[in-house]
Amino acid sequence: MNLTRHNYEEYFLLYVDGELAGDDRLAVEAFLQEHPDLGEQMDDLRQTVLSPADDVFTIDKTLLYRPQEEEAGARIISINRRRLSAAAAAVAIALLATSALWIVRRQNHSGPATAGAQNATAIATPPDDGVASGAATHHTTAAGSPSTDTAQAAPAIAAGSRPTAPTVPGARTIGPIPGDRTTAAAPGARATAPAPSNVTHPEKAPWQNAPHDALVTNNPSGTNPVPQTPVGIPQDMHTDGTIAISGSTPRHTPLAINDDSTQALAINNRPTVTRTSSPTYHTLEDGNQEASNDRILFVPADQVVNGEVKGFFRRAGRLIKRSASLNNDVVRPESDR
Amino acid sequence: MTPQEYNQCVSQYADNVYRFILKNLGREDDARDVVQSSFEKLWINREQVDAARSKSYLFTIAYHQMIDHIRKSKRIQLRDDFREDAQVQHIPANNTRKLLEEALSRLGETQRSLIMLKDYEGYSYEEIGRITGLNESQVKVYLHRARLQLRDYIVKMENVL
Numbered sequence: 001m002n003l004t005r006h007n008y009e010e011y012f013l014l015y016v017d018g019e020l021a022g023d024d025r026l027a028v029e030a031f032l033q034e035h036p037d038l039g040e041q042m043d044d045l046r047q048t049v050l051s052p053a054d055d056v057f058t059i060d061k062t063l064l065y066r067p068q069e070e071e072a073g074a075r076i077i078s079i080n081r082r083r084l085s086a087a088a089a090a091v092a093i094a095l096l097a098t099s100a101l102w103i104v105r106r107q108n109h110s111g112p113a114t115a116g117a118q119n120a121t122a123i124a125t126p127p128d129d130g131v132a133s134g135a136a137t138h139h140t141t142a143a144g145s146p147s148t149d150t151a152q153a154a155p156a157i158a159a160g161s162r163p164t165a166p167t168v169p170g171a172r173t174i175g176p177i178p179g180d181r182t183t184a185a186a187p188g189a190r191a192t193a194p195a196p197s198n199v200t201h202p203e204k205a206p207w208q209n210a211p212h213d214a215l216v217t218n219n220p221s222g223t224n225p226v227p228q229t230p231v232g233i234p235q236d237m238h239t240d241g242t243i244a245i246s247g248s249t250p251r252h253t254p255l256a257i258n259d260d261s262t263q264a265l266a267i268n269n270r271p272t273v274t275r276t277s278s279p280t281y282h283t284l285e286d287g288n289q290e291a292s293n294d295r296i297l298f299v300p301a302d303q304v305v306n307g308e309v310k311g312f313f314r315r316a317g318r319l320i321k322r323s324a325s326l327n328n329d330v331v332r333p334e335s336d337r
Numbered sequence: 338m339t340p341q342e343y344n345q346c347v348s349q350y351a352d353n354v355y356r357f358i359l360k361n362l363g364r365e366d367d368a369r370d371v372v373q374s375s376f377e378k379l380w381i382n383r384e385q386v387d388a389a390r391s392k393s394y395l396f397t398i399a400y401h402q403m404i405d406h407i408r409k410s411k412r413i414q415l416r417d418d419f420r421e422d423a424q425v426q427h428i429p430a431n432n433t434r435k436l437l438e439e440a441l442s443r444l445g446e447t448q449r450s451l452i453m454l455k456d457y458e459g460y461s462y463e464e465i466g467r468i469t470g471l472n473e474s475q476v477k478v479y480l481h482r483a484r485l486q487l488r489d490y491i492v493k494m495e496n497v498l
Contacts, residue, residue: 010481013480013481013484013485016484017455017462017480017484018455018459019461019462019477044488044491044492045484045488047433047437047487047488047491048437048440048452048484048487048488048491049456050437050441050452050453050456050457051456052456052457054434055356055360055457056352056356057352057355057356057359058352058355059351059352059355059369059372060369061347061348061351063373064347064351064372064373064376065344065347066340066343066344066380067340068340068341068344
């Protein structure tokens with residue numbers, strides 16, 4: 001420590017601040033004894049030091065004290081219990097909402113859809129007297145000769161927005177577009193039906209066992225082994241706007257649509273035909289109430305379910321937005337102030 | 338820091354912090370609010386605070402809370418009203434102490450805080466630097482400058498009187 005008359009002020013300040021160690025403090029005190037004229041400088045600096053004993057202030061500490069360990073722990077436990085109960089309530093609400101949604105969806109599935117399927121089955125299944133269901137059956141029972149072939153009853157296809165043409169197993173159908181979502185297929189039944197000898201046998205369906213098991217109106221492959229007599233279609237079938245089946249040979253176009261505006265066709269891919277070889281053609285617009293019910297009940301079922309699900313989420317989103325807007329309305333005036 | 342240690346900290350240092358804040362702000366209610374919020378923070382962060390360093394931590398919180406309060410008060414321009422209420426604070430008994438209080442009130446917040454942390458609490462330059470966010474050299478320079486300003490004011494006023 002090199003204390004001189006040029007740098008003494010800094011050391012005096014360090015001395016006043018108490019930043020000097022023992023030897024340095026002694027060095028400053030020795031310097032002051034050697035230079036008594038600088039003692040006044042030291043006294044002036046000492047006057048700038050605040051005395052803690054002179055300024056005593058007290059504050060009410062009751063506001064600052066905190067509860068001890070046990071009380072603090074009890075408070076924490078109560079907060080945790082509150083949060084736990086809130087979480088349990090949220091889970092319970094979520095479970096209730098999910099179960100309610102599941103019940104609604106199940107009712108929708110098992111209600112109209114089942115009824116539609118039943119109706120479709122009823123339409124596709126011919127009555128026991130051997131007459132195919134629907135008025136079209138009478139039109140398409142052209143040959144009328146009984147056949148002993150085993151015919152596959154095709155599943156009835158009822159189109160919701162686009163009626164489809166009746167068809168027979170393995171035959172080309174007109175109306176339902178592959179992949180059309182409005183087309184619903186109902187499982188048909190297998191039955192033994194007498195096949196007329198003059199019935200055209202187009203391509204052979206996989207489930208067909210007999211070479212000429214059903215009335216076929218189209219044979220694009222041209223591999224029918226036995227040329228058949230064309231199926232006679234009454235003229236009123238054309239006026240009804242349904243499918244007129246006139247093709248009997250592989251080179252003949254089997255299906256013709258007379259009225260494009262009324263292409264209501266019901267497709268029976270696997271109708272159960274007993275004691276008759278008539279194909280299970282029928283139309284949805286022939287006044288068949290069951291077929292109309294099919295269109296109404298069966299097809300929109302999925303749409304109804306989807307609409308209800310979407311509506312549920314839409315309402316939930318609307319509630320969330322509404323609550324958020326309420327919260328913003330509460331906060332906004334405070335912030336505006 | 339346990340709740341017991343926290344309460345012990347309240348018993349030992351609440352008055353010191355209150356004095357430090359009151360002599361800076363000049364208003365008892367403001368000083369009380371700052372002290373309460375400082376201890377609130379200490380209680381919230383008690384798990385991370387070592388009991389041996391609780392005083393420094395407490396003064397650090399109080400200092401920054403006080404700076405925030407001063408800046409807020411300056412922003413809303415109520416400084417003059419506060420100064421009228423500042424006369425409530427302790428009046429020194431003798432003339433030198435009164436002059437020192439006047440000189441101290443003329444310092445800036447940082448220099449006044451450094452003087453009080455050094456004289457009242459006995460903190461070293463390094464500790465004051467940790468509390469105020471300054472480095473040790475800055476604390477030394479600011480503190481010496483403040484000390485000389487106080488000296489000059491006192492000497493000047495004594496000569497006038």
